[in-house]
Amino acid sequence: MSTVDLEAATTPAVATGQDRAVLRRFLRNPLAVIASLVFLTIVLSAVFAPWLAPYGANFTKLALVTAPPGEEFLLGGDGAGRDVLSRLIYAGQLTLAGSFLTVLVAAGLGVSTGLVAGYFGGWFDRFGGWMANFLIVLPGTIVLVAMFTLIGPNIIITMVVLGVLIAPNFFRLVRNLVISVRNELYVDAARVSGLSDGRIISRHILSVVRAPIIIMAASVWGIAIVVQAGLEFIGLGDPTTPTWGSMLLDAYNNIYIGRHLLLPPGLMIGLTVGALILIGNGLRDALNGEEAIIVAPRQRVKDAARAEAAVPSVPEALLEVQGLSVGYAGRDGSTKTVVRSVGFTIARGEILGLVGESGSGKTQTALSVLRLLPEGGMVTGGGIWLEGQNLAGLSDAQMQAIRGKRIGYIPQEPMSNLDPLFRIGSQLCEPLQVVGGLSRQEARGRALALLERVGIADPHRVFMSYPHQISGGMAQRVLIAGALSCDPDLLIADEPTTALDVTVQAEILDLIRDLQAERNLGVLMVTHNFGVVADLCDRVAVMRGGEIVELGAVNDIFARPQHEYTRTLLASTLEDAPVRPPLVPRPPRRQNAGAET
């Protein structure tokens, strides 16, 4: 336990390292960099308007009223004979400052209250939540219009009020983030070590909420610019100082005689707000790491696998995997290989264990057989044969006909593998009707029988339940029933007991063994647990770093492990293994769940 705490306590230090990584990723995103430069240029030109603008904001030349763009007024003259270009530059001042004021008020109010509400909870949290709900449902524009009666043409107060109206967005964001961080181990550790609440908030919590706040600030700034422009446009602004919104009002008033007036202020607003959105998006992408995958993965799966249309070496095997490699496409076009030249066979009625630590590629191997790799994953080499039929040569539709009917799949986490919106019964009947071709009544009867077969005491109640109404062990039984519903020959079980309580684990393994014997199934049992292997499997393949390091009969491997890694694994999991060892409790959740899904 203490090691876990120590590990977790170092997280903030990692976070500062991540900051630099985020910045690097942001700077590598051309769109975000261009947007930042555009925005910076707009801000600077507003700041230095007196030096940049060719004329004063209110310099008037009556001869150039609504004049088209020309030599003297580069972008033409407005409805009062003023230089559009100069006003555009000057208008940036009040537009940007006013909308930034909204951001400051909204962020200041929302972040401070959100921190307190999230960190301390209690009545303040409830009151804050209620206020946020109240403010968020107000029809903002109408409130601001009504405010005009009270405060008159004062854009500064209006922008402050807008900030108050927008503050709930920051409040909710910060509150929820703080609550999720508050219970993290490193915050606990800091509290135990005697750090004051103030120090904890400023050192540990602010570092987590900072980036999301900046992202939201960028988007709020954009919204504020548009709202301000709208208010100015309907005439509720201060007529003495130019803004892009008041320039649009002028354009509207002269729409029949000076249509060129429409474009400059509108484009300026679009450019500024667009830049802010792109900066926010760039930051979010940088925070999420390399997520975007540009090439559609499915196509490449087929192409790569078809290229190696070898023949199966053991044609009578139920499943044969030969030289299988799996890779993930990175954003830069490179491929990260997670499974390398993996090969094994499974005979009918045989259980093959695929063991290895987290990230060794065993789940990736199992999912490639089903052609259900997560997005970005693809088979980069090798072949997969089901009773001599090359699966790589099949179309997506043909592959779909294999799934469910020929290959059943039992997933790892029972609760996340049932669709939360459908009753258990409906989820069991759907494949029976759609894939198995049964009638509604037949499917219902079959589903109830299956539920009973997998050991559910009250099949009718579970049939009518939603997933959140049943326990994890029961959900896993439901998923096993689902995997068997269309009578497959091969079962792929991806750590079927890892997420369950120890007592339930043994029951589920018994169930799988019984069903396997009853139906003479071939089983690919993915696990990190040698106890499960000893308990259930005929043969075992040990995986490490994407490769199979050892493959053989369970008895041989337990008696005479050849590979050093197998020996280490065996030594660490089975110190004095009985014939049927007690199941080893689940190890702490792995931190880098990314590679294995």
Next chain:
Amino acid sequence: MDHGRSGNLKGRWMTGYVIQRFASAMLLLLAITAVAYGLIYSGGAEVSRSILGELATDEQVAAKNVELGLDQPLPIQYGNWLANAVRGDLGRSWFSAERVSDAIASRLGVTLSIVSVAILICTVISVALGAFAAVRRGWWDRAVQIVSVIGEALPNFWVGLLLVATFAISLRLFPATGFVPLNRSPLGWLSSITLPVTALVIGGVASAAAQVRGALIDVLSRDYIRTLRARGLPENRVILRHALRNAAPAAITVLSLQFIGMIGGAVMIEKVFALPGMGTLAIDATVRGDIPVIMGVLITMALIVVVVNLFVDLANAWINPKARLA
């Protein structure tokens, strides 16, 4: 039999849930009116002066205050106003003596015409576009993302102005201004709302499609989607029956926010197209300081927002069995 029992259970949850949501919506409405009334009427004496003009004597102002009920304490004023409002009487305009409820009734149709048609079109296009981008990814996805940023960055009233300048003034395809009620001429109505609706739809689709896309991509990466595929279900079925349904609560929330935003944004759109809707009423009343009308507009808007939110809560509860317990 089992089915019936469980159905009743669901029914009971739903009824309790509906009552709870409704009560909280009413409370919210009460709070909105109280705050608005307090803010707007706290400057009581100024009101009579501004109606009567600078030359009015103090006696005249005092008499006007009594006439308008402004001499009474604020909570009593609010109580009277609320008691009348509940019966549908929102008072009379201080300037035109028109009943506020009549003024709103004649304007609401215009605003709701353009906003409801816009949100309907927006829903269809953004769900289709967002789903297409999420499922196809690749090139299409990129295009949807780029279009979203552009659509979000441009103020919809400016898009409206461009539409007027192009399609009404230059090409003369549509009327630049004015509104034709549906019951007078369906074609005229359609033609009068086409440009304002287009302006609202462009901005609405841009942000809604991006959010639908995000919600659907999130759902498609869930474990149960993979398990459904592993059961051999056709991809169309997985997407249409399971993924879209799971993404629906997020989409409904986004679209309801769009709807509320459009109702507010109608103020600008109505000005661009000179439509006699709620927004125009609000601006006129604001500029004149016609407080009963402003209160009427505020409460109507708040009522719409509350009803929309109630609808969203109920729709989500209907879709998601877990939400019914909340």
